[in-house]
Amino acid sequence: MNENRVPSHVAIIMDGNGRWAKARGLPRTEGHQKGLEAAKRIVLAARKEGVKFLSLYTFSTENWKRTTQEVGFLMSLIRVHLTKELDFYRENEIRIVHSGDRAGLPGEVIIELDKAIEDTKHHHALTVNLAINYGGRDEIVRSVQRLCRTDSPHIDENAIQQSLDHPEIPDPDLIIRTGGEMRLSNFLLWQSAYSELYFSPKYWPDFMPEDFHAALADYAHRERRFGAAH
Ligand code: IPE
Ligand code: IPE
Ligand code: MG
Numbered sequence: 001m002n003e004n005r006v007p008s009h010v011a012i013i014m015d016g017n018g019r020w021a022k023a024r025g026l027p028r029t030e031g032h033q034k035g036l037e038a039a040k041r042i043v044l045a046a047r048k049e050g051v052k053f054l055s056l057y058t059f060s061t062e063n064w065k066r067t068t069q070e071v072g073f074l075m076s077l078i079r080v081h082l083t084k085e086l087d088f089y090r091e092n093e094i095r096i097v098h099s100g101d102r103a104g105l106p107g108e109v110i111i112e113l114d115k116a117i118e119d120t121k122h123h124h125a126l127t128v129n130l131a132i133n134y135g136g137r138d139e140i141v142r143s144v145q146r147l148c149r150t151d152s153p154h155i156d157e158n159a160i161q162q163s164l165d166h167p168e169i170p171d172p173d174l175i176i177r178t179g180g181e182m183r184l185s186n187f188l189l190w191q192s193a194y195s196e197l198y199f200s201p202k203y204w205p206d207f208m209p210e211d212f213h214a215a216l217a218d219y220a221h222r223e224r225r226f227g228a229a230h
Contacts, residue, residue: 005220007173011055016179016203034205045209061135093125100134136189
């Protein structure tokens, strides 16, 4: 692939874990377990393809509406993964950052998240942005709230951008959603203004490096105009 056409930032809405499990007569939690394996596969694929930033929609501000059992399982899956599999990020030189409202997360998840962020902060091969307790509207509100707490708040596009969770990360060039639904579900609302969108019918646990490559190949043929004449 022409290097110039490799997206710098890819964001993924990893959807379809529950339906993957249901189709096999398994509990939804099994789908999430397999979804974590898919996430690790795609992190390595992104690194190999030369992507620099990969945002993974892991848990939305709306996902608290699920049963306490499912929410508890997801939180413990995240915590255990960060605790036990830090070597995966170390060996592959991957930096972890977090987007979302920390304050709403269980204390033991915050502790492991902070450890992982600190431990991987010098890695340069790929930045994985874990969106946990993340909502696009919530991020914009928190950004404006931060600005309003400053001495002489000045609100414009640049100021809101600079107060987002990770102002240093470029806007996503490509947003991929698996699982067949064609919506953003509150992901990166501010940053997606000019993102290219790609939808895959595959459930997330079935998403393979070849599928990721196909999305990147599709992106390579898109013409991006950002409102300019062509
Ligand atoms: C995405 O899969 C994972 C999370 C939202 C945490 P879902 O759990 O939404 O799977 P479906 O959409 O019910 O199949
Ligand atoms: C989006 O998926 C959130 C994540 C993938 C973490 P959902 O399954 O929550 O989205 P909706 O409810 O189908 O819009
Ligand atoms: Mg879903």
